[in-house]
Amino acid sequence: MQYTSVKGFCGKGAAHLAKGPIALVFAEDEVELDTCLRHHAGLGFKAIVALAPAAFHLPADVARDVVRVDHDSSADGHHIHAINAIIAAAPEGTWMYYCFNAEYLFYPFCETRSIGEMLAFHTEERRSAMLTYVVDIYAGDLAAHPHAVSLDDTWLDKSGYYALARTDPANHDHPRERQLDFFGGLRWRYEEHIPAPRRTIDRISLFRTAKGLTLREGHTFSDEEYNTYACPWHNNLTAAIASFRTAKALKLNPGSTFDIPTFKWHNSEQFEWHSRQLLDLGLMEPGQWF
Structure with missing residues (x-):
């Protein structure tokens, strides 16, 4: 259709x-x-x-x-x-x-459980949105893959991720409850080539529709509860999106491509295309779902 x-x-x-x-x-x-x-x-x-x-x-x-x-x-x-x-x-x-x-969703146990099963559990926990971390992946050999995209020679950063309190624009002295700005990956290592508003790696990419709900700049929603990483009483499920998008943009941009002979560094690890690796690296959270 x-x-x-x-x-x-x-x-x-x-x-x-x-x-x-x-x-x-x-x-x-x-x-x-x-x-x-x-x-x-x-x-x-x-x-x-x-x-x-x-x-x-x-x-x-x-x-x-x-x-x-x-x-x-x-x-x-x-x-x-x-x-x-x-x-x-x-x-x-x-x-x-x-x-x-060139982005790929992974969630805990996605190899054996469907997206519907996962979201049914999340709904039972009275959650209407899910935080996903956009994890940069990139080709290891940029000479062989000049656009930084390869499904067979795929790498990611195994460390260098961190979070900062997200402040309320109306009151900078009070951070928003259960909201954080997350950083890491290529957007952190090559931040001089990334505009400041686009350096975060968090995205509310799974959500339930609601009357009057709107998506805003920065991958957040008009309902602030949608932008939280967990409910008030315990940790919730989170997911990850393995994404070539930033690597591709950095190599296609004339202002950055010549500064990057390789994305690999001492904290690079070959991506295994499996949820277990992302769980082990702390790049998503199973919450109470086992």
């Missing part, structure tokens, strides 16, 4: 929004778009919506399994308007997820 605009999808695609969880994948280029869509289809989403320019190609087997929406991904913040329109069009309480091409 294909729609020529987000507006058309919101108006005529009600059947695809009837039951979650729904994955929204925004294609900023065609790099690993097919593997990204296949990965998320394997997690058990009820619908995969690919929002991409009409000129982007999808292999036949992928195109069969996704809903295609023509979408201009060139504008800054393009995903915000699209997500907010889809939130308004979907039934309240529908679980949704969003990411970009």
